[in-house]
Amino acid sequence: MKKKLLMVVLGAMISGIVCAQDYKVSKSSGTLDIREVNDVSVEGYDGNEIIFSARGNDRSSDERAQGLRAVSSLGLEDNTGLGLSVVDKGQVIEVRQLKKMGGPDVTIKVPKGVKVFYSHNSPHGSEVQFRNVEGEIEVSTVHSGVRLTNVTGPMEVKTVHGGIEAVLGAALKNPVSIQSVHGHVDVALPVTTKANLKLASSHGEILVDPDFKIEIERTGDLVRYSDKVNGKINGGGINITLSASHDNVYLRKMK
Template sequence: MEIKELNNVDIEGYSGNEIIFTSRSGKRDADDRAKGLRAINAMGLEDNTGLGLSVVDKNGVIEVQQMKRMDGPDITIKVPKGVTVSFTHTSPHGSEVNIKDVEGEIEISTVHNGINLTNVTGPMTINTVHGNIEGSLSATLKNPISIVSVHGHVDLALPTTVKASVKMSTVYGEIFVDPEFKVDATTAGGLNKYSSDTVTAKINGGGVDITLSSTHNNVYLRKK
């Protein structure tokens, strides 16, 4: 599934077989002048859902886009847990993206949006320019996992039982790691503090490759 320029969206994995769209927005006032007409935009998209969304199947890939550029519906999308989810957003008009309980591959690229990840497994490639990225991952992870912000912080929680090979980097920020993840460092506020630009660690002997990076902000690795 490819989701493009959706300003307000929560994506949740569930055990069903269908993709379900629901709106959390209040009911819009009916436009009497639009009766008998259909909503389209300059990209040729048509609201075929009644939710302010265009949803089309292109060669087996579901493409989701909102009709309005600045405004837009507040949408929850439930997907079968193993579905691959791709989300891209470039405008400054969006809110945080929330992804929960998805067991398929996740690809996210945003300019301004913050990103929240809850109980996801990967593989995943998460990139944002200005947003913060926060996550609490599943104990069952899949290679590879890359989580990168240019200006925002990256804050990730992992189960202490997970087997992972972690690479953390920052240019202008600092790196903080929970002491239960055994990496040599000084202590700062209950987390270990690292001064070098890049820190690598093997958790429980190593395993899934995890990359955490922020150019201008801090990187946090904490226990779940």
């Protein structure tokens, strides 16, 4: 019994070591260019390295793959051991996934001074997440949803078929643009945020927490309520654009 228990513990320890494998790039500025990585979370932190970790790289259990390196038709190589190609080109760090479908569950920790660009066009991805990122963010997806938590921007986030969920803090940087064509846009802000708002939905509704007192732009003595609402909250400030062409826009206050 003790022998079996020891084997279980050793197996768990070995599994933990494999899962904890990291790949690091010494970089605290420049652009992190992530393309076609299916399952990724980007987290900001205080540091001077970009740190990659991954789970679900099933090649580690393939005995025939031992000593070999994965390559793709694009000339990419898995130089990280995580199922990723990471290439340092000076001011740009290029990140690509080798497997078209599936692939590892990737977490990337980025220093404050790093700009993040994420692009995903295939139907094989899942929701991309950004947490505590203080640098500039640019996101473009076709099928994947986007989740933003405590990011400051500036940010430009676009998706075609995915929904966008965002909880944004008070230290936002200008500008903020969050747009979906066929999915919803749901954004929470502190009620004290000073902003110039542009809200739009061609075939959905614009729903705003009543605690946001929007100073609607007027034309003479008239106020026009339609599929577009332009106005200010708390006297105006940073530019915030929220748009969902075929779904609803939700602007709610942070709890």
